[in-house]
Amino acid sequence: MSDLLKRHRAVMPNWVALYYDEPLEIVSGKGCRVQDAQGNSYLDFFAGILTNMLGYDVPEVQEAVNRQLRSGVVHTSTLYLIRSQVELAEKIAALSGIDNPKVFFTNSGTEANETALLLATHARGSDQVLAMRNSYHGRSYAATAVTGNRSWKNSSLSPLNVHYLHGTDRDRFPGMSDEEYARFCVEDLASVLDSATAGGVACLIIEPVQGVGGFTAVPDGLIGEFKKTLDEHGILLISDEVQTGWGRTGETFWGIQAHGVTPDAMTFAKGLGNGFAIGGVVARGELLDALPANGISTFGGNPLSTAAAQATLDYLLSHDLQAHAHRLGTKMITELRRAAEGLPVVGAVRGKGLMFAVDLVDPATGEPSPAIAGRVMEETRARGLLIGKGGLHGNTLRMAPPLTLSEAEAEEGLAALVRALEAVARERRADRG
Structure with a gap:
């Protein structure tokens, strides 16, 4: 050793x-x-x-970071204007496809998902959340609560009332055709809403392709079918793009776009900073604006990480x-x-x-x-x-x-x-x- x-x-x-x-x-x-x-x-x-x-x-990222380091300002906090933060938020908002979007930066995907869950539960006045079996959304208290993978679930205690859906367990139903499985999943969602909830569910949080879950994906189009039912009940849709964002899946820039729907909020992190710690939420402006109490992020969206992220995103798009x-x-x-x-x-x-x-x-x-x-x-x-x-x-x-x-x-x-x-x-x- x-x-x-x-x-x-x-x-x-x-x-x-x-x-x-x-x-x-x-x-x-x-x-x-x-x-x-x-x-x-x-x-x-x-x-x-x-x-x-x-x-x-990567020279382009290194130079952006070195420029910021040479300025002598590594940190100021969100109590002050940060030019690179605003510029990055503008770019992400434009890429999101969400109507009238705003962006809040965090340090990680876990924090981003915590923020999105806070937005949805406040907006709906409910602690009821839908999540997927085999999912993973982070290691904090609420993120663990909506994680549907026992290997990553440290506690049964939860600040949320969570119900898990089918959709990423296709292999468990070999006797079904793809069409039958999709219909079964949509019917399962309706059944959960009718029988297991008290109404007024806040949101569905979903990874278009599950990361820790082994890159298992819901069938293309299924989230679109889910959204029809969600919209009937006023339930918000959160797409966890921590691993699927920025074009990694190839066919679309965001994983959710394979389903032909626009979510109410998307969370992101990981690849955006190319190693520098950054995450965040892009959501409808009225959702992000609606929180009634004060809020800051001491390190989220700091000058160094946003400089790296801007350079990374520019490189990604230009190439x-x-x-x-x-x-x-x-x-x-x-x-x-x-x-x-x-x-x-x-x-x-x-x-x-x-x-x-x-x-x-x-x-x-x-x-x-x-x-x-x-x-x-x-x-x-x-x-x-x-x-x-x-x-x-x-x-x-x-x-x-x-x-x-x-x-x-x-x-x-x-x-x-x-x-x-x-x-x-x-x-x-x-x-x-």
Whole structure:
């Protein structure tokens, strides 16, 4: 065990998980690659949990941050005007598609979701909230309350009255066609509203593609069908775009746009700052204006993070990285599905754009296998590739490389992933004799 690992375990909580049997320390990075303390180089297909959206050592972002540092002003707080904050809010508002939008900045996706839930429950005068099974919205009190994944739920105590919906559990209903499943989900929503609530539900909060849940998505169009029922009851719609925003899914700029609806509020974070801490809510102006008490964010939208975010967003738009994600991601997912056909350890391949996943299963039983997922992660690391893990059962490999990934790097990473899957499949065959 390394000295740093011993020190980590001595002072950090046990629930702060570390990847790999021998955790690594990343000390430098450039482009889509990072280097550990031992000098090993890796192609990064997880990007700091979808946060280093442009990769590492990006000159445009560095210069924007350095300019702000040279000014001597790193922090002022929202009690003063912050030019870069206003400029960034203007850009996000224009991109949101929401009518008369306003923006409030936070430090993280968790804080953003807390804010959105506060807006909705105040507007509706209700603590009743709808959420999705297998969802994840953060680690704070209310965010945990609307999280539908037991692995990330630390307490049954809640400031909210939450009801969970079907829509991301398609695999549990193999006997249904896609149309039958969608109809079932809409009927389930109506049934929950009729039987389990006291009326006056505040909102539905939903990830268009579930992040921690293993990149499981509601079928395209389903949120649009949900919204018809929500509108009948005056229920607000919050789209959690912390992982799906900024064009990562390729086909649309925001994940919710795949469903043909405009939400009342969207939350965002992660990739916007390309590693700098920033999150926020963009919502209808009357929703954000309606809170009756004073409010500030000491660090949210500070001059340094908004300078980085502006540079990141400008780069993303000027290089049309959404189209790049769509083109490259479609190709990679197609090739990965083809390679997985002969691998019994692979249960499913899914994804959109540069956001795709592989479920690992026990080839003898077909049951989810976190152990096999862990082995594949070790094998990908050995081949110079870093990936993520998640899913309801912890058996899903998650790939979300920087949106600047080149075609050559895509081929390199995909080859390493396939070779790792093949190696573990051979191990399983050998174990069975």
